[in-house]
Amino acid sequence: MKKLLIIGTFIIGVFFGCSSGDSDSSFDQRGYSNTDKLVSAEWLNENLENVKIIDVRKVEEYDLGHIPGAVRLTPNEVFQWEAENGVKGMLPSGDHIAKALSSVGINENDTVIFYDGNSNLWASRGLWALEVYGHKDSRLLDGAWVYWSENDYPISTDSPSISESNYKFTSSPNTNLIASWEEILDSVDDPSKIVCDTRSPDEYAGKDVRADRGGHIPGSENVNWVNAVDASGQFLEADKLSSIYENKGIKTDKAVYTLCQTAVRATHTWFVLQELLGYDNVKVYDGSWIEWGNSDLPIENK
Template structure:
């Protein structure tokens, strides 16, 4: 993993196994399938339910700075704790969590390369025991939204020749052939298609069969083929921002792109906006 722009953003399963009893390491499992944690999880891991734990209860937004401080304090996380994120779906929601926690300034964040699937494939231990930690005091920074895109920025970017929109959904979603993903009614939109000018680079093409990330050379070729290069401003999107956060991680942490934002409103917002331009 040393070839990546920021190799410190990844750890492998052996590293995790060696640090299961490290008091300064906190494992967080963030799954698309929220029931997997109860089936079994890496010993010492806490469960992050994205539908509940990091959502504002009223506004379509994330939890506040104070909300994150309470959540981390409950999990026994201090400002110098190394947070190891992992999950199913090649780390969809783990990457989403990484992106969110980066906004609030946590420095020691890593992804388990290969996520839950890699840990399972190697026959490493699971437990159903839910850990409990002594509550800490945590101080988050005000949210740095320079890595987050909003719809007005996307509208403005439609006229920016240096901006590259990256639609990380499946080709069927991108083309407009598929409007609603099966089993994802909460991610519905009024119209199908993609944002004008967006390049379709499905998030999954960046991963190997075992869930680990592809090499730097392979990743560079994938994005260069669609003219998504380091000199461009990039906005990634999907339906609600979790798959596009995975792409944000690849571009910023593995390839070292400096100007990448994740549009978490994504197609659920854009596909229902009155008079928003759409291509098919």
């Protein structure tokens, strides 16, 4: 009887030790509020057989080498489209995204790991989209492809065998993650709310104009999205991140709205604020500057 208990305990330990549901303890020293949606290269290397990996780089980059078992999606085709009002780069319907996930064999209960070649810029858009539509477990690879490829982790050029699935989102979209232009306009004179503009300083100042008008939303603060990662593309420690945002008045007691040009950089900062720093109320302005800058809504360029 004692021997059976020991064997049973061993089997359970092995099962849970290999489970993709395990948190990644390698982030313990960084002080993050939550690491459920972030994995290290070491953790992923140990769990390659337990997860589904989505590479959102260009096809030619994928063909030169990718993480073993990774499938590829084109992010601006899957996680963006032109809305009925003509605004480009908006979040597509759940059916549109589900069809793409089905084409690469993703199922509703899969642990999905996103990575790209640029510090999780496009990867964060994919994760945010799945969060809106209710996928249970999606995560980013800290450092993305750059860290993985430069630190002797395995690389494959083989295309994995794909069995198409029939993915379906079953819950209502979480609209608490999305802000409209009306909500942004209401925030302009409200001290309890703040817009975090994640574009470059030149875009914010109106020197780099990518719409009919350049500049920024009145009262918004500029924190370039790249400030949240180090040279390797890994996220900074929590105390450094907190200092960056709080010094610009982007504090936990405020409702925060992130924006950029087409809400890609904005989703990266959303991830940092909500997941890593634990902000309670962060929304992505999906229309971002391509909508605001091409309208008659108020702007500043000083």
